Amino acid sequence: MKNSISQIKKALIEKKISVGELYDEYLAKAKSGNNNSFNLVIDRDNNISSINDSQNRYDNGNPLPLDGIPLGIKDLFCTKGIRTTASSKILSNFIPNYESFVTQQLLNDGSIFIGKNNCDEFAMGSSNETSYFGPVINPWKNKNSQKDNLVPGGSSGGSAAAVAEGSCVASMGTDTGGSIRQPASLCGIVGLKPTFGSCSRWGIVAFASSLDQAGPLTNCVEDAAYVLNSINKHDFNDSTSSNHQREDYLVDINNSFEKKIKIGIPSDYLEDVSDDILNQIDNTKKALSKHGIEFVDVKFKTTEYALSTYYILAPAEASSNLARYDGIRYGVREDGESLDDIYLNSRTKGFGDEVTRRILIGAYVLSAGYYDAYYRQAQKVRRLIKNDFQRILNEVDFILTPTTPNEAFKIGDKLDPISMYKNDIYTVPTSLAGLPGISIPSGLSKNGLPLGVQFIGNYFEEKSLLQLAALAEKELSFNE
Amino acid sequence: MSDIDIKRISYLAKLKLPSEKEEFYSNSLKDIIKWVDNLKKVDTSKTEPLHNVTEKTVSIRNDEVSKSNSVDDVLSNAPERAQNFFKVPKVVE
Numbered sequence: 001m002k003n004s005i006s007q008i009k010k011a012l013i014e015k016k017i018s019v020g021e022l023y024d025e026y027l028a029k030a031k032s033g034n035n036n037s038f039n040l041v042i043d044r045d046n047n048i049s050s051i052n053d054s055q056n057r058y059d060n061g062n063p064l065p066l067d068g069i070p071l072g073i074k075d076l077f078c079t080k081g082i083r084t085t086a087s088s089k090i091l092s093n094f095i096p097n098y099e100s101f102v103t104q105q106l107l108n109d110g111s112i113f114i115g116k117n118n119c120d121e122f123a124m125g126s127s128n129e130t131s132y133f134g135p136v137i138n139p140w141k142n143k144n145s146q147k148d149n150l151v152p153g154g155s156s157g158g159s160a161a162a163v164a165e166g167s168c169v170a171s172m173g174t175d176t177g178g179s180i181r182q183p184a185s186l187c188g189i190v191g192l193k194p195t196f197g198s199c200s201r202w203g204i205v206a207f208a209s210s211l212d213q214a215g216p217l218t219n220c221v222e223d224a225a226y227v228l229n230s231i232n233k234h235d236f237n238d239s240t241s242s243n244h245q246r247e248d249y250l251v252d253i254n255n256s257f258e259k260k261i262k263i264g265i266p267s268d269y270l271e272d273v274s275d276d277i278l279n280q281i282d283n284t285k286k287a288l289s290k291h292g293i294e295f296v297d298v299k300f301k302t303t304e305y306a307l308s309t310y311y312i313l314a315p316a317e318a319s320s321n322l323a324r325y326d327g328i329r330y331g332v333r334e335d336g337e338s339l340d341d342i343y344l345n346s347r348t349k350g351f352g353d354e355v356t357r358r359i360l361i362g363a364y365v366l367s368a369g370y371y372d373a374y375y376r377q378a379q380k381v382r383r384l385i386k387n388d389f390q391r392i393l394n395e396v397d398f399i400l401t402p403t404t405p406n407e408a409f410k411i412g413d414k415l416d417p418i419s420m421y422k423n424d425i426y427t428v429p430t431s432l433a434g435l436p437g438i439s440i441p442s443g444l445s446k447n448g449l450p451l452g453v454q455f456i457g458n459y460f461e462e463k464s465l466l467q468l469a470a471l472a473e474k475e476l477s478f479n480e
Numbered sequence: 481m482s483d484i485d486i487k488r489i490s491y492l493a494k495l496k497l498p499s500e501k502e503e504f505y506s507n508s509l510k511d512i513i514k515w516v517d518n519l520k521k522v523d524t525s526k527t528e529p530l531h532n533v534t535e536k537t538v539s540i541r542n543d544e545v546s547k548s549n550s551v552d553d554v555l556s557n558a559p560e561r562a563q564n565f566f567k568v569p570k571v572v573e
Contacts, residue, residue, distance in 0.1 A: 095556070360493055
């Protein structure tokens with residue numbers, strides 16, 4: 001079992017290890033690079049002042065909440081003075097002059113960045129195979145075909161693989177339609193997507209602005225609460241950042257619930273799923289029933305429309321957001337005789353196949369004559385999906401679903417985009433509704449690969465969601 | 481669904497698809513548009529579009545002057561610059 005943030009902090013306080021030694025330990029693993037989980041690793045020399053400052057705070061007996069903790073950061077967060085590429089050729093030379101809001105909070109709380117995690121190009125993908133820097137390899141192997149390299153999921157695949165292989169204590173990811181929860185599930189770790197509007201999007205390379213949300217990938221639920229405490233703050237620089245009162249997510253996390261809890265299981269999610277997946281739901285149900293938690297069947301009316309809605313809205317927003325990459329102000333420029341040629345050449349050569357495909361879908365659904373039929377209709381259906389979730393969350397406290405419809409698959413196995421998109425069938429609806437969701441490891445498949453379950457809570461109720469996830473985690477006692 | 485004019489769409493997106501890839505993207509786009517076409521059967525005659533999912537009021541900050549990026553910061557990633565400007569080929573004859 002890997003060490004949790006509280007265990008590591010205890011060892012640092014008791015001087016069993018120094019901040020520098022801790023950093024070196026994780027750095028060595030990150031540098032070995034067997035799974036291609038980092039686009040960039042930061043040498044100790046370049047972090048030496050942070051390491052020394054952190055050690056001084058421990059020596060003086062006043063460490064910060066995340067002091068000295070080595071974190072991975074998805075290469076989608078702008079990090080001041082550190083190359084930020086979104087795993088795209090077009091940004092492969094980009095060095096931001098500013099720090100994203102979320103990563104700044106992590107630095108303020110004393111954490112130290114070990115490197116930038118590989119991800120799908122512009123976070124578009126569910127297998128981390130669209131990265132300009134090559135696919136990430138899942139640290140887990142199928143016990144019946146050990147030699148096959150498997151995908152870690154995506155788009156935060158490098159983050160998930162890095163936490164699972166032990167090259168960082170936790171990693172910051174982003175989730176637009178499942179990009180934290182799905183890779184967490186396929187790599188056997190915890191992934192939390194907070195409520196939309198909880199964590200500022202400022203300084204995160206934009207994919208789909210009405211859906212993008214930052215969140216942690218961690219070894220345990222308590223670690224997710226540690227990171228959430230740091231990053232969940234209002235920010236004026238993001239107009240969708242909510243200014244509600246935040247809670248301390250660590251307090252009460254291990255307490256049992258005072259009131260009786262009811263969890264809904266959407267039966268329509270479980271039609272035609274494999275025994276492996278059904279077992280995850282059954283195990284979780286059994287484990288939590290011991291604590292007097294009641295399970296009821298719930299039925300959504302909009303599930304069959306969720307993926308269609310998402311694959312109109314997300315590409316539409318992406319097509320607008322990615323209009324900024326023109327080869328003029330930053331990023332890679334390709335030569336051209338006229339200004340227009342520079343635009344065309346830089347964009348055509350700078351974007352990979354999947355990003356190009358999504359820009360084209362977006363341009364199509366936003367174009368004259370199709371806007372109302374596709375884009376506006378999808379925005380309306382999105383409201384129906386949100387209403388559907390609200391109706392169900394009036395009847396139950398939480399919703400339990402599988403995180404993914406399958407275990408990790410072989411790199412190169414899914415070539416057809418639609419079959420790839422279907423990987424996010426259980427995570428996309430939550431994203432469209434803007435609700436918080438957490439994936440925790442729940443067991444192994446017949447092939448010995450990790451699988452996860454997702455708990456969905458109500459808006460801004462991450463505190464009780466984490467409490468439930470911590471209880472389930474303890475009962476399911478997932479171990480490698 | 482009408483036919484997809486891949487040349488027009490790619491021009492709208494400022495992309496110049498190599499001719500050997502036009503069919504690949506055109507077919508892919510057709511498949512996806514066909515796949516999402518099921519939304520058309522949903523009755524939304526009484527539904528308003530949803531833009532911001534939490535529908536929290538946008539918070540307004542005080543209009544105070546603050547120092548952010550310098551000219552050098554802004555230009556530091558420019559592929560080509562000339563003095564305090566981004567440099568591009570001549571656009572006006």
